[in-house]
Amino acid sequence: MTRLLRGLHPLRRVLTGRFVVPVALSALVGTGALTFVLLDGQAQGGASGGPGGANGILVALDQAGTGAPQNPTPPKQPKNTGTSNASVRIYRHGRLVAYGNSAILYEYPPQSYIPAGQALFETFCSSCHGTDASGTSRAPNLVGLGPATVDFWVTTGRMPAENPNAVQAPRKPAKLTDKQALEIAAWVNSLDPSEPAIPHVNLKHANLSDGFNLFSLNCAACHTITGAGDALAYGTYAPSLRSATPTQVAEAIRTGPGNMPRFTGNLTDKQVRDLVAYVTEKIQHPSNPGGFALGGVGPVAEGFVALLFGVGVLTLVAYWIGERA
Numbered sequence: 001m002t003r004l005l006r007g008l009h010p011l012r013r014v015l016t017g018r019f020v021v022p023v024a025l026s027a028l029v030g031t032g033a034l035t036f037v038l039l040d041g042q043a044q045g046g047a048s049g050g051p052g053g054a055n056g057i058l059v060a061l062d063q064a065g066t067g068a069p070q071n072p073t074p075p076k077q078p079k080n081t082g083t084s085n086a087s088v089r090i091y092r093h094g095r096l097v098a099y100g101n102s103a104i105l106y107e108y109p110p111q112s113y114i115p116a117g118q119a120l121f122e123t124f125c126s127s128c129h130g131t132d133a134s135g136t137s138r139a140p141n142l143v144g145l146g147p148a149t150v151d152f153w154v155t156t157g158r159m160p161a162e163n164p165n166a167v168q169a170p171r172k173p174a175k176l177t178d179k180q181a182l183e184i185a186a187w188v189n190s191l192d193p194s195e196p197a198i199p200h201v202n203l204k205h206a207n208l209s210d211g212f213n214l215f216s217l218n219c220a221a222c223h224t225i226t227g228a229g230d231a232l233a234y235g236t237y238a239p240s241l242r243s244a245t246p247t248q249v250a251e252a253i254r255t256g257p258g259n260m261p262r263f264t265g266n267l268t269d270k271q272v273r274d275l276v277a278y279v280t281e282k283i284q285h286p287s288n289p290g291g292f293a294l295g296g297v298g299p300v301a302e303g304f305v306a307l308l309f310g311v312g313v314l315t316l317v318a319y320w321i322g323e324r325a
């Protein structure tokens with residue numbers, strides 16, 4: 001050990017100079033501050049990038065002729081973008097029961113579910129949304145919403161809400177079963193038949209690299225590239241994507257819950273399928289090559305955390321050598 005220290009002699013001279021402690025300390029504090037700024041910058045970037053990104057997307061949506069009710073003559077929806085203008089349409093007794101293509105099949109809940117749905121709505125929903133679902137001062141009108149919207153809010157546990165004054169209804173364990181959600185969706189849809197129906201995503205031939213590109217372009221600004229979620233403006237947030245099922249991811253994309261934009265004409269069903277595959281296969285099951293994930297905040301932050309600890313250890317070594325001298 002002493003031989004090793006003697007080998008370090010020139011270094012020791014530098015390290016034991018009277019500037020060592022202040023310099024080492026300022027390096028430690030400086031790196032710490034830098035790490036903090038970078039980590040914080042990342043969070044801020046996500047937050048401020050969110051609404052900005054959303055505006056960009058909303059503009060794109062408007063150009064595609066959707067989501068702009070003030071437009072007097074909206075151009076026709078492109079084919080296979082979540083509406084019944086799809087390459088496959090399935091009728092039973094003259095009624096459209098499903099539509100879609102090989103990537104996504106959108107299915108209406110059966111008519112026979114309507115009476116049970118009305119009873120459930122009366123019990124669990126009418127106190128806020130009104131017995132005819134047209135809304136009250138406590139909650140919005142639901143008439144004219146497609147089955148996918150109702151199914152999303154009920155199966156993700158957002159509805160029935162616990163606190164109607166919350167800025168945003170949180171995801172929580174579902175109070176009603178999947179079948180009950182479909183029954184309510186069937187009844188609401190019977191009041192004013194609408195789209196989209198419930199998406200069943202066929203993930204078999206999904207392209208994960210296309211999914212990744214689409215995700216970085218359309219979703220990462222709000223949900224972050226790892227899907228961990230992030231704060232948006234005014235106390236709202238883009239939630240983590242770790243719990244959503246394939247149907248819920250497709251429903252979110254096609255219906256735009258809360259402050260999320262609705263992606264319709266600008267994403268084909270094939271693209272939605274690739275996105276769903278990327279979220280449910282890659283984001284929900286990240287492959288970790290080893291080491292600590294540090295919450296998966298990203299390689300830059302992880303590098304700086306390493307540097308922070310590294311400089312800390314160096315400082316301790318400098319103290320130790322200084323003391324020995």
Ligand code: HEC
Nearest residue numbers: 124125128138139149150153159160161162164168169184
């Ligand atoms: C305690 C009051 C309350 C109850 C009970 C309730 N809701 Fe809601 N609901 C709300 C509020 C408030 C919102 C708006 C929340 C938001 O935007 O985050 C909402 C939003 C929704 C939305 C989204 C509307 C849209 O335009 O996107 C749906 C769908 C919905 N509720 C369905 C239901 C169903 C179905 C039930 C019964 C199972 C239910 N709600 C029970 C208060 C309630």
Ligand code: HEC
Nearest residue numbers: 054156171218219222237238239244249252257258259260
């Ligand atoms: C402008 C920001 C924004 C963008 C862009 C955005 N989202 Fe969202 N997303 C949100 C918000 C906000 C919510 C929660 C809405 C609520 O609960 O009121 C949400 C909810 C979700 C949910 C529901 C999660 C759960 O577990 O309940 C999924 C899934 C989702 N988004 C997927 C996506 C995908 C995929 C994309 C890209 C195609 C995307 N989002 C783009 C803001 C965004």
